[in-house]
Amino acid sequence: MYDTARANGAGVLGMRYGIEGLFEEKLLDLEPELSSPVEVQQLRQTPSSYLGSCRYKLPRPEENEEPYERLFSLFERCHVAAVLYIGGNDSMDTISKLSAYGEREGSSIRFVGVPKTIDNDLYGTDHTPGYGSAAKFIATSVAEIGRDSSVYDLRNVTFVEIMGRNTGWLAGSSALASQENAICPDLILLPESPITEDVLTARVGELLGQMKSVVVAVSEGARRPDGSLMAEPPTSAIKLDAFGHEAALSGASRYLASVVADRLGVKTRAVEFSTLQRCANHLASATDLDEAYALGGLAVRAALAGQSGVIPAIRRLSDQPYVTEYITVNIADIANRERKVPLDWIREDGMGVTDDFVRYARPLVQGELVPLFVGGLPRHIQMLTWGR
Amino acid sequence: MYDTARANGAGVLGMRYGIEGLFEEKLLDLEPELSSPVEVQQLRQTPSSYLGSCRYKLPRPEENEEPYERLFSLFERCHVAAVLYIGGNDSMDTISKLSAYGEREGSSIRFVGVPKTIDNDLYGTDHTPGYGSAAKFIATSVAEIGRDSSVYDLRNVTFVEIMGRNTGWLAGSSALASQENAICPDLILLPESPITEDVLTARVGELLGQMKSVVVAVSEGARRPDGSLMAEPPTSAIKLDAFGHEAALSGASRYLASVVADRLGVKTRAVEFSTLQRCANHLASATDLDEAYALGGLAVRAALAGQSGVIPAIRRLSDQPYVTEYITVNIADIANRERKVPLDWIREDGMGVTDDFVRYARPLVQGELVPLFVGGLPRHIQMLTWGR
Numbered sequence: 001m002y003d004t005a006r007a008n009g010a011g012v013l014g015m016r017y018g019i020e021g022l023f024e025e026k027l028l029d030l031e032p033e034l035s036s037p038v039e040v041q042q043l044r045q046t047p048s049s050y051l052g053s054c055r056y057k058l059p060r061p062e063e064n065e066e067p068y069e070r071l072f073s074l075f076e077r078c079h080v081a082a083v084l085y086i087g088g089n090d091s092m093d094t095i096s097k098l099s100a101y102g103e104r105e106g107s108s109i110r111f112v113g114v115p116k117t118i119d120n121d122l123y124g125t126d127h128t129p130g131y132g133s134a135a136k137f138i139a140t141s142v143a144e145i146g147r148d149s150s151v152y153d154l155r156n157v158t159f160v161e162i163m164g165r166n167t168g169w170l171a172g173s174s175a176l177a178s179q180e181n182a183i184c185p186d187l188i189l190l191p192e193s194p195i196t197e198d199v200l201t202a203r204v205g206e207l208l209g210q211m212k213s214v215v216v217a218v219s220e221g222a223r224r225p226d227g228s229l230m231a232e233p234p235t236s237a238i239k240l241d242a243f244g245h246e247a248a249l250s251g252a253s254r255y256l257a258s259v260v261a262d263r264l265g266v267k268t269r270a271v272e273f274s275t276l277q278r279c280a281n282h283l284a285s286a287t288d289l290d291e292a293y294a295l296g297g298l299a300v301r302a303a304l305a306g307q308s309g310v311i312p313a314i315r316r317l318s319d320q321p322y323v324t325e326y327i328t329v330n331i332a333d334i335a336n337r338e339r340k341v342p343l344d345w346i347r348e349d350g351m352g353v354t355d356d357f358v359r360y361a362r363p364l365v366q367g368e369l370v371p372l373f374v375g376g377l378p379r380h381i382q383m384l385t386w387g388r
Numbered sequence: 389m390y391d392t393a394r395a396n397g398a399g400v401l402g403m404r405y406g407i408e409g410l411f412e413e414k415l416l417d418l419e420p421e422l423s424s425p426v427e428v429q430q431l432r433q434t435p436s437s438y439l440g441s442c443r444y445k446l447p448r449p450e451e452n453e454e455p456y457e458r459l460f461s462l463f464e465r466c467h468v469a470a471v472l473y474i475g476g477n478d479s480m481d482t483i484s485k486l487s488a489y490g491e492r493e494g495s496s497i498r499f500v501g502v503p504k505t506i507d508n509d510l511y512g513t514d515h516t517p518g519y520g521s522a523a524k525f526i527a528t529s530v531a532e533i534g535r536d537s538s539v540y541d542l543r544n545v546t547f548v549e550i551m552g553r554n555t556g557w558l559a560g561s562s563a564l565a566s567q568e569n570a571i572c573p574d575l576i577l578l579p580e581s582p583i584t585e586d587v588l589t590a591r592v593g594e595l596l597g598q599m600k601s602v603v604v605a606v607s608e609g610a611r612r613p614d615g616s617l618m619a620e621p622p623t624s625a626i627k628l629d630a631f632g633h634e635a636a637l638s639g640a641s642r643y644l645a646s647v648v649a650d651r652l653g654v655k656t657r658a659v660e661f662s663t664l665q666r667c668a669n670h671l672a673s674a675t676d677l678d679e680a681y682a683l684g685g686l687a688v689r690a691a692l693a694g695q696s697g698v699i700p701a702i703r704r705l706s707d708q709p710y711v712t713e714y715i716t717v718n719i720a721d722i723a724n725r726e727r728k729v730p731l732d733w734i735r736e737d738g739m740g741v742t743d744d745f746v747r748y749a750r751p752l753v754q755g756e757l758v759p760l761f762v763g764g765l766p767r768h769i770q771m772l773t774w775g776r
């Protein structure tokens with residue numbers, strides 16, 4: 001985005017902490033920060049959000065117009081021609097509202113969304129930048145943990161907990177860890193495919209009759225048929241965040257590890273990938289990074305061409321060879337919907353994904369970024385302004 | 389080891405699940421498994437123990453001679469000229485006992501230990517193979533988590549839990565994550581430097597006055613001055629494993645996250661690296677892998693030269709440039725002792741390590757292995773026999 005904007009002679013302001021920072025006018029000129037191609041390249045190799053993020057939800061203008069008035073007056077004051085907002089479903093909600101308000105008010109400012117979320121739950125695009133890199137880390141780590149779990153000559157079950165509140169895209173990607181003659185993980189629990197403790201325990205027991213170590217990938221949002229989360233405590237009161245999502249889940253792996261240890265009398269272990277799966281840039285997918293870079297550039301191009309209320313997106317033409325084209329989609333058509341794993345990509349027993357899922361995900365993890373290593377460690381870009 | 393043995397015309401049997409598997413005669417000829425240099429290279433790139441491991445402790449022969457009689461009769465039956473045993477302190481205890489027994493009985497079999505443990509707690513060697521790679525993963529991941537923790541404009545504290553029951557070598561290695569103008573982690577808690585919740589909370593509070601996000605690396609063995617583990621529950625009954633170690637710790641990060649959240653009213657998060665830190669081969673240190681390969685070869689050479697009751701070890705001649713030499717050490721001098729982080733390498737406030745520690749650890753994480761990627765994922769070697 002920065003490169004494309006600069007190449008077209010536009011100045012670029014960075015929005016610190018998203019829309020929330022914008023209310024405090026936390027804007028910074030990115031030119032001194034990204035003063036050479038080396039800095040831009042380092043930015044590509046730096047994990048997590050460089051500019052920061054927020055969890056603020058814009059009210060609808062019918063409810064409260066004041067935030068809109070403040071933001072649009074700031075945009076005018078800063079001579080903003082276009083606002084580009086990077087993120088997942090929540091960010092698309094924000095940019096969609098700003099775009100609609102701008103259109104209603106006859107503003108000439110263009111609003112463009114830029115898809116980027118490891119959750120991969122956005123409509124209108126084959127997949128979202130961020131997903132491929134998270135999938136690569138998850139599958140690699142599950143394969144490594146699978147090796148580790150078979151070190152002792154001891155029956156054991158490992159539960160690996162993977163992000164995904166309502167969708168199993170990330171948990172499903174662990175299926176890529178299998179090699180031809182080595183299946184790993186043995187089972188995958190996705191939010192789309194509810195299950196009971198009884199069914200799971202019975203299946204794990206069966207598997208332990210055939211092998212000594214069983215690996216189960218568990219989505220943090222794995223559920224029972226009654227909709228309750230497969231976590232302790234069994235859903236007494238569910239807390240919701242500003243976007244109406246259930247807040248900070250955790251515990252599916254620990255809960256299941258204790259259930260299975262109790263019922264089957266085997267050694268169990270719970271491993272949580274926690275935030276590592278969204279920030280392990282050292283194992284990013286080159287395909288993912290290239291697509292993120294391209295989509296960002298296309299977002300800038302759309303804005304420069306006068307488009308508003310759109311996002312650039314990816315359409316897949318073929319899995320093998322992997323061929324895609326870039327398209328533009330109206331934000332209004334995709335905001336506030338959550339794309340789930342298709343049910344026919346989930347194994348019949350509900351505890352794994354099909355070859356179709358693997359064919360979908362495999363191209364997205366291809367290629368490696370060799371990070372810039374300094375002193376033996378990947379070097380990240382540091383911000384000169386508001387560094388910490 | 390395999391290469392050196394083969395180059396010297398020796399056959400190599402693999403011991404499945406260490407000494408425990410040996411009692412069940414789980415031995416396999418490694419030649420069909422490692423039939424070409426490609427397999428040997430893949431073995432270098434495969435995480436965790438290829439042959440498996442155990443937690444069995446040999447009794448002293450004075451207590452029970454029967455295990456020794458069984459093992460030595462097996463060795464004779466299989467025409468074993470030398471037994472090489474790879475591992476940390478516990479494995480050195482095993483090979484030391486076998487060696488002493490063999491000597492007493494006038495056996496011609498040579499017994500050589502091969503140091504390999506991420507714990508880095510072995511005497512007689514500057515460091516142990518395994519440590520550098522674990523340190524590289526830990527420091528990289530702590531740096532990435534540090535970036536992730538500052539994404540929101542929100543005061544928060546992240547506790548990252550790192551292995552190390554009695555020594556802070558691994559927790560201390562997180563100090564490598566710092567860049568010139570970006571300190572990360574802010575605090576490190578090591579087992580060697582006891583601390584109270586009060587002191588820690590006060591220091592975290594101070595830091596939150598200067599920055600919005602604080603990262604604390606916590607050894608799983610972090611302790612209070614009374615020796616109790618900084619984990620919930622506060623040490624009622626400590627379980628010991630066969631080697632007399634306190635069993636399966638976990639919980640320091642979760643415990644401290646809850647203490648600090650309660651007392652300071654800030655958002656906290658606990659991240660456990662769990663087994664990933666010992667099996668994340670995709671981020672291995674090239675220096676570490678090269679030294680592991682060399683030490684293994686030297687162990688074989690020592691055995692071929694008729695040495696017994698020894699281990700090959702590393703002596704450091706200089707930090708910068710990093711220069712070492714390989715030496716041979718008597719196992720009896722180093723077995724059953726635990727090398728701790730020197731107290732003068734711990735910061736005066738007890739919550740970090742000094743530049744001396746960093747100078748020690750930095751060379752060990754240098755260089756990267758580019759794994760063999762197949763289908764976007766690192767490819768691990770599969771065993772033909774007793775695969776799972």
